[in-house]
Amino acid sequence: MADKDFKSAKTQWRDVVLVCRKCSKKLDGGFGPDGDLTLKKALRKYLRLKKGKSGRKGELVVTGADCFDVCPKGAVVAVNAAQPKKLLIVPAGADLFEVKTRLGLDDGRRLKAAGPNQGGGELAPFFGPQAVSERSHG
Structure with missing residues (x-):
């Protein structure tokens, strides 16, 4: 062996x-x-x-x-x-x-600042508009 x-x-x-x-x-x-x-x-x-x-x-x-x-x-x-x-x-x-x-x-995906209708300076993961919207409301 x-x-x-x-x-x-x-x-x-x-x-x-x-x-x-x-x-x-x-x-x-x-x-x-x-x-x-x-x-x-x-x-x-x-x-x-x-x-x-x-x-x-x-x-x-x-x-x-x-x-x-x-x-x-x-x-x-x-x-x-x-x-x-x-x-x-x-x-x-x-x-x-x-x-x-x-x-x-x-x-490789980064956090993206949420838009003005999602609470301003809060950060949300960016996977597309729907995901950002769901994340800020959920």
């Missing part, structure tokens, strides 16, 4: 997010616009992770992991591998912008 050579593979990863598979299975969805997606799928969609840029070639990976032994009710455990001491307990229906922020992820 000692005669085997170790090999490595290069990646372009800057962030790796691990989402508990057991929590996801127990919750059976709970995320996304219709509440029918797992946290893993909703985050991938929200962060616009493209199929061709996944795996080793993507900069950001969201993948399932074995149980973290936290087992919250009505929530899923996730962690940014760069911050392993901070497990995030994400309640069903949580705002994905907040999840992204709490995980310390940067997908």
Whole structure:
């Protein structure tokens, strides 16, 4: 066995997010616009992770992991591998912008000042006019 050579593979990863598979299975969805997606799928969609840029070639990976032994009710455990001491307990229906922020992820989207009819100087995430409007009224 000692005669085997170790090999490595290069990646372009800057962030790796691990989402508990057991929590996801127990919750059976709970995320996304219709509440029918797992946290893993909703985050991938929200962060616009493209199929061709996944795996080793993507900069950001969201993948399932074995149980973290936290087992919250009505929530899923996730962690940014760069911050392993901070497990995030994400309640069903949580705002994905907040999840992204709490995980310390940067997908290039920035906060944009809300318009005059949204309270003036308040900051709101910019995903399009409808999202800004919903965020300021919700």
